[in-house]
Amino acid sequence: xxxxxxxxxxLVQPGGSLRLSCAxxxxxxxxxxxxxxxxxxxxxxxxxxxxxxxxxxTYYTGSVRGRFTISRxxxxxxxxxxxxxxxxxxxxxxxxxxxxxxxxxxxxxxRGTLVTVSS
Amino acid sequence: EIVLTQFPATLSLSxxxxxxxxxxxxxxxxxxxxxxxxxxxxxPRLLIYDASxxxxxxxxxxxxxxxxxxxxxxxxxxxxxxFAVYYCQHRYNWPLTFGGGTxxxxx
Numbered sequence: 001x002x003x004x005x006x007x008x009x010x011l012v013q014p015g016g017s018l019r020l021s022c023a024x025x026x027x028x029x030x031x032x033x034x035x036x037x038x039x040x041x042x043x044x045x046x047x048x049x050x051x052x053x054x055x056x057x058t059y060y061t062g063s064v065r066g067r068f069t070i071s072r073x074x075x076x077x078x079x080x081x082x083x084x085x086x087x088x089x090x091x092x093x094x095x096x097x098x099x100x101x102x103x104x105x106x107x108x109x110x111r112g113t114l115v116t117v118s119s
Numbered sequence: 120e121i122v123l124t125q126f127p128a129t130l131s132l133s134x135x136x137x138x139x140x141x142x143x144x145x146x147x148x149x150x151x152x153x154x155x156x157x158x159x160x161x162x163p164r165l166l167i168y169d170a171s172x173x174x175x176x177x178x179x180x181x182x183x184x185x186x187x188x189x190x191x192x193x194x195x196x197x198x199x200x201x202f203a204v205y206y207c208q209h210r211y212n213w214p215l216t217f218g219g220g221t222x223x224x225x226x
Contacts (some may be wrong), residue, residue: 037163045155045163045206047215061214062120095162104210105153107174109162 002026002108004096009113016086016117022079022096022110029077033099035106036070036081038092038115046092049081050099063089086117121145123207123218131226138194140221142207147187151211154183154192157220158203166205167192197223 008020020036036048049070050059058070069082079096093114097106122145132138142152150170155163165174167183170190180195194201202225207218 044220045157045208045217047208047217050215059213059215100165100168103153103168104215105165105168105208106155106163107165109164111162 004098004108004110006094006096006110006113009094009115011116011118012086013119014087014117017082017084018086018115020081020083020094020096020113020115022081024077024079024096024098027098027108029072030074032101033104034070034072034079035097035099036079037095037097037106037109038090039095039112040089040092043092048094050104051079053099053101083115086115088117091115091117120214121148121209121211121216123209123216125205125207125218125221127221128219129222129224131224132197133226134197134199136197138192138197138201138223140192140205140223142185142190142192142218144188144190144209144211148209148211150186151209152183152185152190153208153210154181155206155208156201156203157206163206194223 005023033053035050051070067085072079093112095112096110098108100107124143154167157163171183182193204220204222
């Protein structure tokens with residue numbers, strides 16, 4: 001079955017760190033760029049970061065650049081998001097998403113993992 | 120950063136009616152715009168890409184149009200499962216951005 005499964009969310013204090021994981025299955029992971037998209041409680045979608053299929057290029061939205069790092073381990077078919085210096089406004093459901101080849105749209109999504117930044 | 124404005128914020132319609140949702144970009148995105156559907160407690164689903172192309176498995180009642188700064192998503196005849204929130208997203212440049220969403224609710 002083609003799917004993405006996120007893990008690693010939880011409660012963290014402001015200024016803390018967290019690493020999210022996304023396990024991919026059912027497709028050739030190395031052929032796709034991947035992304036993280038988040039959604040604050042009751043709010044809309046916000047793109048966070050992308051990594052190209054070759055891992056050469058990474059992209060970030062301005063509010064997380066310098067604090068978050070996207071990466072992947074192709075031997076484990078897993079995408080990561082290392083989040084440092086977390087802020088209350090980073091509280092959200094974080095979705096892992098597959099990027100449609102040749103287009104920067106998202107054609108497969110995980111169910112999400114909730115990150116809560118609070119003291 | 121390109122800002123996408125969706126309107127109306129809420130659309131109240133009955134099953135069988137036609138729904139037209141709009142998305143306006145703060146600058147031209149040519150045809151580089153997608154639409155997603157999100158139901159409560161679920162992840163989004165890609166409906167339309169590059170303004171007018173239906174994604175795999177999307178019913179023909181969903182159609183997209185537009186170019187430049189003005190786009191629309193039309194649902195020709197609402198089915199009960201179509202009541203949800205819809206988002207647009209551009210891929211014209213970085214950062215990618217989403218619109219604020221339109222909720223299609225049952226009247």
